[in-house]
Amino acid sequence: MRYGKMSLALLMSLFLFACASYTPKPEVGGVSGVPAAPSGDMRAVPWTQVAGWQDDSLIGADAALLQNCSKLAQQANWRAPCAAAEQLDALDPEAIRAFFERYFTPFELFNRDGSHTGLITGYYEPLLHGSRVRHGIYQTPLYHWPAGRPRGSLPARADLMRSGILRGNELVYVDDPIEAFFLQVQGSGQIELDDGTIMRVGYDGTNDKPYRSIGRWLIDHGDLSPAQATMQGIRAWARANPQRVTALLNVNPRFVFFREMPGDGVGGLEGPIGALGVPLTAERSIAVDPSAIPLGSPVFLSTTRPAPGGVSGGPLTRLMFAQDTGSAIKGGVRADFFWGLGDQAGDIAGRMRQQGRMWVLLPNTQALTEAAVSQ
Secondary structure, three states: OOOOOOOOOOHHHHHHHOOOOOOOOOOOOOOOOOOOOOOOEEEEOOHHHOOOHHHOOOOOHHHHHHHHHHHHOOOHHHHHHHHHHOOOOOOOHHHHHHHHHHHEEEEEEEOOOOOOOEEEEEEEEOEEEEEOOOEOOEOEEEEOOOOOOOOOOOOOHHHHHHHOOOOOOEEEEEOOHHHHHHHHHHOOEEEEEOOOOEEEEEEEEEOOOOOOOHHHHHHHOOOOOOOOOOHHHHHHHHHHOHHHHHHHHHOOOOOEEEEEEOOOOOOOOOOOEOOOOOEOOOOOEEEOOOOOOOOOOEEEEEEEEEOHHHOEEEEEEEEEEEEEOOOOOOOOOOEEEEEEEOHHHHHHHHHOEEEEEEEEEEEHHHHHHHHHHHO
């Protein structure tokens, strides 16, 4: 879902320091692309060895599972658990826990070197302010793909902005060019319009140019220190140097296009659509490597909360659902944690770079097959 969905999938390090970026995911209307079994390194373990399993209240986990079942229930391995999930009491966490213990088998995930910890990053859905009509503070356009232009035919960002190609392809106008850039990095988000309505936008392609980090450019030119080159630090620099913002953005030749998306906005119940084709749930959805973890799988995560200054906060042990992907997410013990909508979620996501352990929960019939293959 990102060029984000970033992705902040490894986001701040990719966005600020690397020369790569997320590859956005198309929306998935079915499950033909969902792998039948994982290919990573894993070992079946008893529930008593799933660290922190008893610590998660599991409130909301049943709703995220039912989202998955809308895509997976016709698969043989998922028929029984999805049918039983329909009968769960959302307000009875112990019944939800007993359900997972009955219908699923936990497999601890390992890296190829045998280690069992890996990188856990975060991402979010931005919330901007805008207008469908250019006026007042709403001067920065987001564009849809130019009608009639073949893919791969557009120049780099600076030349594109000067060319006139984009004229007439404005989708919406927002009030801050830096926030528009962050939205391009994420690949999707919501815009609170000046008429009180909410517009949801999603990724609609790029000009296929390489990504270059604006954070790295600011560091290399002495404008920010590495510690300052965060999302918050770049915002502050841009507000102090408005006359240099255009030059800064043109450092990155890649340009992202958007399209208006259906769905509830702020106050609605549904998040952005992930690679599985279902809405993401804040603090229950993760992006994974689908070659290691089947999309749709429940995944128990044991990590720590990000805290200011790059340190770790308290334990974060939660049942998550593999509903998304990102090109920076590689390997079994690797995940991108979806924090939800808006600046607060973005602040947490931007600081998240934790170590964690992961257990994929496979339906029992699939677990038997996986165990046989692993022997």
